[in-house]
Amino acid sequence: MNMTNQELNVLDVTRRRLVDDQIVVLDCVWKVFRRTGKGTLDxxxxxxxxxxxxxxxIEEFGKGVLIQMYEDGRSVYRPTFLGALACSEGGRLEELMKRYITFAAKNFDDYPDIEVISSGNIGSECNLSEDELVDICALLDLAGWWAGGVRGASNWSAQIPDQIEKVAYGGNVEDFFYEFIHERSAIFLEVEEAKRGLGFGVFSPEDEDLPLNQGGRGGDTDLAIDFGFIEDVGLRRQLEADWGELISIRQVHAWKACVILCGSILEGVLLDILRRKSFAQLKESFVATNKIKYSANVEEWSLSRLVDFALDVGLLRDDHHDLMGVVGGFRNLVHPGRQYRNNRQIGVEDADVSFSVIKYCIRDVSRSLQRFLE
Incomplete structure (x- = not known):
């Protein structure tokens, strides 16, 4: 991708377009997410x-900087990575991220096989205070570089960014940073624009009677998915809305948005099950058998780990394993560098495979769950 810094710097463009009251909103959302890892009530x-x-x-100025979603049945807003960097503390946060990228590049140069870095090493080598460690922990989460652990100043780890070799072997940190923001923002905007073009927003309680889980706007019964087995009411409504959006997004050929949303839906379904007390013992056994570190919070498990658990306990059939790996790989497109590193172009075949896998596996999970409840 041969772009100048100026062309890539969507961050500066965003900062220039925001006015004072919008920055106040971003400040509020960032502070809540930084402290709790959760969204701010609408x-x-x-x-x-x-x-x-x-x-x-908020819907108009929030394009690319805010994400509306449901947490515990309540409508909330979270910042995107771009949104956090556009708040009033953005300049300081930007410098923290550049320090991390520089440190990650040095680690990669010294140890090419390294995949994660501990918070202790990040704090000491980047000379960060405890408050700055909390900042960078939240930023890494928003960037998709979080690798698990306990949120805050200690006991967590971060991923080595994709394509970090560009910086390790002579590339410019600022070029790498702005290119990453540009690519990550483009993915979020593709999803949002596809939804807006079809009149979709985030599901709200007022939409409760809409038959989104019955094939979305098309009414095709072959596309119907019953999410009634999801215990968390707020999550169930969000998944129903996401399913309706997924069907319509396919109709406008937004293939990348389609495969990302497929992974997100599956992730939500499996998280709902893992949160249940009835699965606590199975989860602990899975964690012990696989020697999983930083396992207390299932919210921080990757999609591939959630799928492995579902296969291990029999929620998913073994013959789905290879296909689920495909969807997990597509879900990782939310980390843009992986697509460029692998020269991966997403098309209709990829979207169709993802859609079919999700459809049949959700039905399998629903049926298998009945055996656990009997």
Whole structure:
């Protein structure tokens, strides 16, 4: 990708377009996510803005910088990586990330097989305070470089960024950083634009009667998925909305958005099951057998690990294993460097495979779950 720094610097463009009250909103969302790893209630955002059109206003200026979702049945907003860097502390946060990239490149040069770096090494080698470690922990999560552990100042690890060899062997840190932001933002915008073009937003309780889990807007019963087995009501509604969006996104040929959303839906289904008390013993056995480090919070498990658990306990049939790996790989497209590193172009065949795998595996999980409840 031969672009100049100026062309790649979507961060500066974003900072220039934001006005004071929008930055106040980003500050609020960033501070909550930094502290808790969770989103900020939408009502909190509306109270900050004190505008009758607050909902629409946030939707318009939030493109690329905010993500609306449901957590525990409540509508919340989270910052994107770009959104965190565009808040009032963005300049300082940007420098922290560049320090991490520089450190990661040095580690890669010294130890080419290295895959993760501990928070202790990051803190000492980058000369970070405890507060700065909390900052960079949240930033790495938003960047997709989080590798697990306990959020905060210690006991977590981070991934070596994809294509870090560019920096390790003479490339410019700023070029690498701005290119990463450009690529990551493009993926989020592709998903959002596909949804907006079809009139979709994030599911809200007012939409409860819409038959999104019955084939979306098309009504094709072959596309119907019943998410009634999901215990978390808020998550169930979000998955139903996501399924409807997935069907419509396929109709406009947004293939990359389609495969990413497939992985996200499967992740949500498996997380709901792993959170249940009835699966606690099976989870602990799986963790012990596979010697999984940093295992307390299943929210931090990768999709591939969630799938391995489902296969191990019999929620998924073994004959799905290879196909599930395909979907897990597509889900990783949310880490843009992997697509460029592997020269991977996503097309209709990839979207169709992902869609078929998700459809049949969700039905299998639902049926298998009944055996555990009997």
């Amino acid at each position: 009502k909190k955002m509306y109270s900050i803005l004190k505008r009758p059109d607050a909902r629409v206003y």
